[in-house]
Each structure stands twice: as structure tokens, then as C-alpha cells.
Amino acid sequence: MSQVRVLVGTRKGAFILTSDGKRQNWNVSGPHFAGWEMYHLKGSPANPNRIFASQCSGWFGQIIQRSDDGGKTWIQPGTPPGEKNAEPAGPPKGESNKFVYDTSATGKPLTTHMWYDGTQHPWEFKRVWHLEPSPNDPDTVYAGVEDAALFRSTDGGKNWQELSGLRGHGTGPRWQPGAGGMCLHTIILDPKDPGRIYIAISAAGAFRTDDGGKNWRPINKGLHSQYIPDPNAEVGHCVHHVAMNPSRPGVLFMQKHWDVMRSDNAGDLWKEVSGNLPTDFGFVIDVHAHEPETIYVVPIKSDGEHFPLDGKLRVYRSKTGGNEWEALTKGLPQSNCYVNVLRDAMAVDSLDKCGVYFGTTGGQVYASADAGDNWNPIVSHLPAVLSVEVQTLA
Amino acid sequence: MIRVALPGHLRALAHVNAEVQLDITGPVTQRSVLDALEAQYPMLRGTIRDHVTQERRPFLRFFACEEDYSLEPPDTPLPDAIASGKEPLLIIGAIAGG
Numbered sequence: 001m002s003q004v005r006v007l008v009g010t011r012k013g014a015f016i017l018t019s020d021g022k023r024q025n026w027n028v029s030g031p032h033f034a035g036w037e038m039y040h041l042k043g044s045p046a047n048p049n050r051i052f053a054s055q056c057s058g059w060f061g062q063i064i065q066r067s068d069d070g071g072k073t074w075i076q077p078g079t080p081p082g083e084k085n086a087e088p089a090g091p092p093k094g095e096s097n098k099f100v101y102d103t104s105a106t107g108k109p110l111t112t113h114m115w116y117d118g119t120q121h122p123w124e125f126k127r128v129w130h131l132e133p134s135p136n137d138p139d140t141v142y143a144g145v146e147d148a149a150l151f152r153s154t155d156g157g158k159n160w161q162e163l164s165g166l167r168g169h170g171t172g173p174r175w176q177p178g179a180g181g182m183c184l185h186t187i188i189l190d191p192k193d194p195g196r197i198y199i200a201i202s203a204a205g206a207f208r209t210d211d212g213g214k215n216w217r218p219i220n221k222g223l224h225s226q227y228i229p230d231p232n233a234e235v236g237h238c239v240h241h242v243a244m245n246p247s248r249p250g251v252l253f254m255q256k257h258w259d260v261m262r263s264d265n266a267g268d269l270w271k272e273v274s275g276n277l278p279t280d281f282g283f284v285i286d287v288h289a290h291e292p293e294t295i296y297v298v299p300i301k302s303d304g305e306h307f308p309l310d311g312k313l314r315v316y317r318s319k320t321g322g323n324e325w326e327a328l329t330k331g332l333p334q335s336n337c338y339v340n341v342l343r344d345a346m347a348v349d350s351l352d353k354c355g356v357y358f359g360t361t362g363g364q365v366y367a368s369a370d371a372g373d374n375w376n377p378i379v380s381h382l383p384a385v386l387s388v389e390v391q392t393l394a
Numbered sequence: 395m396i397r398v399a400l401p402g403h404l405r406a407l408a409h410v411n412a413e414v415q416l417d418i419t420g421p422v423t424q425r426s427v428l429d430a431l432e433a434q435y436p437m438l439r440g441t442i443r444d445h446v447t448q449e450r451r452p453f454l455r456f457f458a459c460e461e462d463y464s465l466e467p468p469d470t471p472l473p474d475a476i477a478s479g480k481e482p483l484l485i486i487g488a489i490a491g492g
Binding site for chain 1: 402408434438440442453487
């Protein structure tokens with residue numbers, strides 16, 4: 001019997017929601033790491049009981065946690081409780097939260113990016129926004145951080161090294177923070193081409209490597225952002241999220257600050273597919289697990305009013321890869337709803353029918369077991385939801 | 395034997411329920427106390443002071459014998475009452491909000 005495990009990161013802890021394949025009755029576990037901001041949790045496809053979690057705090061900084069038993073117990077990788085530093089003799093412990101920008105790989109001074117006022121500002125590590133485990137190696141995991149950079153661990157999260165070619169390829173000094181900070185929030189690993197990785201940064205844009213992270217280039221052609229000095233600039237676009245169906249890794253869907261976009265050539269060129277959406281501002285976007293032309297967004301009124309239009313929480317689904325959208329409302333509040341759905345807070349399972357999940361800043365996590373036709377809240381009163389991921393377990 | 399009182403979230407990380415006790419040889423200073431604390435509880439590395447710069451995280455303060463030592467140089471000796479274990483070194487999270 002299949003099972004699903006929904007990993008929810010919130011402003012005040014993590015929650016794990018589990019159900020059988022019917023997805024009607026749910027067990028809720030948590031809060032894990034109560035009181036901490038849990039930006040993201042994600043399970044390893046290579047070992048589903050291995051889950052990585054980003055735990056952070058304005059007081060105590062960044063912590064990386066890892067579970068090897070499906071979220072029942074957690075450790076800071078390489079630092080089991082009770083073991084002192086370098087005892088027994090070996091590498092130092094307590095390194096799993098050490099994210100140090102690397103300036104050695106390119107030989108270039110990667111020291112500044114653009115600040116809000118247009119001046120240059122030093123790169124300063126703040127937190128991990130997104131963790132992306134390798135599809136085939138349980139010890140390899142990528143971390144997207146603020147200030148924007150990509151790190152990789154090949155030892156299960158014990159140690160992290162920056163893939164500095166991203167910041168070093170030349171446009172880094174033109175990257176600028178969005179309202180939420182200058183975060184690298186999206187990491188997509190091409191399942192068919194191990195050398196290809198897509199990432200997205202707010203507010204710099206989308207980038208791609210074809211050689212495993214050594215060399216990068218911006219992939220923002222076709223994006224048009226009226227709120228920046230050059231609306232068609234090579235970098236500077238506020239990309240909110242990018243999604244891909246693993247069966248078609250060259251086809252990407254993007255929720256930009258404004259505009260829903262798609263690319264059919266691995267990001268070389270984007271075209272707008274907002275179509276008949278009531279507003280094309282938003283944060284999340286995702287793709288049906290089995291129908292690569294079926295995509296989901298949650299339109300938000302505007303950049304100044306981060307809540308659904310008319311107080312109606314509506315998921316919009318396109319079965320045509322964009323342009324033609326239908327509102328999905330059954331089970332969702334259709335009056336007086338003023339929550340937001342943040343960029344990493346939507347996920348799909350791989351059951352048949354495809355399950356779709358999203359979390360809100362009001363603390364609800366909604367699930368649809370029929371590809372969006374009907375929705376039910378799994379939980380309704382969590383802290384503000386920062387991220388939602390789902391694992392489909394055999 | 396030195397006593398250190400940690401904020402609740404750091405006690406949870408360190409898997410301790412109360413004050414921690416440390417043995418320190420040599421001068422008892424902020425630096426020597428934090429070195430000993432991180433050696434005994436390596437999961438706290440980076441949470442009190444920066445991994446690289448070793449600077450105190452901005453929203454944490456160090457109090458000894460009702461005095462704020464946060465802005466003292468890290469090698470300044472702490473009071474005798476701390477060195478003898480009569481009083482704990484308090485590591486306190488700044489309170490924000492209204």
C-alpha cells in the first residue's frame with residue numbers, strides 16, 4: 001500500500017503529515033524544532049527515509065538537520081549527541097552549518113553584489129532557503145542560500161562547499177536582493193543529464209550549468225520586467241519559482257514576480273503563458289506528476305497586496321501548458337481569505353491520481369487527491385507555512 | 395568547574411536540560427569558555443559566535459555577575475565568581491518586539 005509523507009516547514013517548527021495512498025486520513029507529527037524557522041525539508045529520492053532540513057533563527061543562525069528514519073529522530077550531520085569535538089580523533093564536528101563563500105575557484109574577488117540603493121555590498125551568509133537531495137546519491141545534497149549562492153555536500157550534509165562558478169561567472173555584481181532577501185530558492189537537478197542544474201535567484205533570475213556546476217550562464221531571455229531599469233536585462237529579474245516535470249527536463253515553467261512563463265528549450269528562451277489568469281503575480285508553480293502539460297499556480301493580487309484576489313483562495317490549473325487556465329475552488333475558502341502561498345509551499349505526489357499540496361501563511365495545508373478537482377485541509381492552524389514537500393513511499 | 399547557562403533553544407540543540415559544566419585550564423575568559431563549550435558540545439559551533447570570524451552573534455549577550463560582558467574583548471578575564479563556579483556565565487538571547 002502506498003503512503004505519502006508531507007514535509008512542512010513553518011515559521012515556528014516543522015511538521016510531518018502522513019497518510020496512506022487514499023490521502024483521506026492524516027497523522028500529524030510535530031512540531032519538530034519548535035520555535036525555529038524551518039525554511040525547507042526535503043527527502044532523498046535515493047533513500048526516502050533520509051530527510052534534510054534547514055533550521056534557522058535570527059539569534060542562533062543556521063542549523064542543518066538530517067533524519068535517517070523518516071523524520072522520527074534527527075541529528076546535525078556529523079555531530080551525534082554526546083560526542084565531543086574531534087573525539088574520537090577525526091575531522092572536527094559541528095561543521096554542518098558552516099557555509100563559507102569560496103573565492104578560490106575562479107580567482108576572482110567575489111566580494112560584492114548590488115544593494116537596494118544600487119551600491120555594492122559584501123556577500124553575507126544568512127540562511128539556507130532550499131535543500132535539494134541528489135536523485136541517486138543519498139550523501140549528495142545541494143543548498144541554495146541567502147546571500148545567493150549554491151553549496152553542495154557529498155557527505156550527507158557534514159560539510160559544504162560552494163559551487164563558486166555561479167557567483168563567479170560575471171553577473172554577480174549586478175544581482176540585487178528582492179523584498180525577501182537575495183536568496184537562491186530554486187534548485188532543479190536534471191534527472192536525465194547529471195551535468196545540468198537549473199537554479200533561480202530573487203532578484204537575479206534563472207541560471208543553468210551543463211557541466212555539473214563549474215560554469216554557469218543566465219537563462220533569462222524572453223523575461224520582461226517593467227520594474228527594473230532595463231526590462232529585458234540579462235539579469236535582475238525577480239524569479240519567484242521554477243518547476244519541471246522529470247519526464248521532460250527541457251521544459252520549464254516559471255512564476256515570475258509578475259508573469260507566468262514557460263521555456264521549451266531548457267531556459268534558452270521564455271514565453272509568457274499567463275493567458276486568462278485573473279492576476280499573474282504569485283509565488284508557487286508546479287507540474288502534474290504524470291501530465292507534463294498540466295501546471296498549477298496560485299494567483300496573488302499584486303506585489304503590494306500579497307493575498308488572493310477578492311479574498312478567494314483559488315488554485316489555477318492549465319492542462320495546456322499555460323495560457324488556458326481554470327479555477328479550482330472546491331474545498332477552498334471563497335470569501336474573506338487573505339493568506340499568501342510562498343514560493344516553496346506547493347508540491348505534487350506521484351500517485352495516480354496525482355496529489356497536489358500547498359501551504360499558506362495562515363497555517364493551512366491543503367491537499368487534493370484528484371489533481372486539484374477537490375481540496376481538503378490536512379491541518380488548519382499551523383504557524384505560517386514556508387515550504388511543503390511530499391514523498392511518495394512504496 | 396565553570397557553569398554556563400544557555401538559552402532554551404541552545405539547550406535543546408545540545409541535548410541538555412540545565413546549566414552545563416565545563417573544565418577549563420588557564421585563564422577563564424569569554425574565549426576560553428566558548429572554546430570549551432564548543433569542544434564539549436560541537437553542535438553549538440556557529441550558533442553563539444560566527445564559524446569563521448569567531449565574533450559574537452549580534453542578538454546574543456554574555457552576562458557575568460549581573461554585568462554585561464558582551465562588548466568586552468574576548469580575552470578579558472571573567473570575574474572570580476565565574477572562574478570558581480560560584481556564579482554561571484549567562485548566554486542570553488536579546489529580546490525583541492513590543
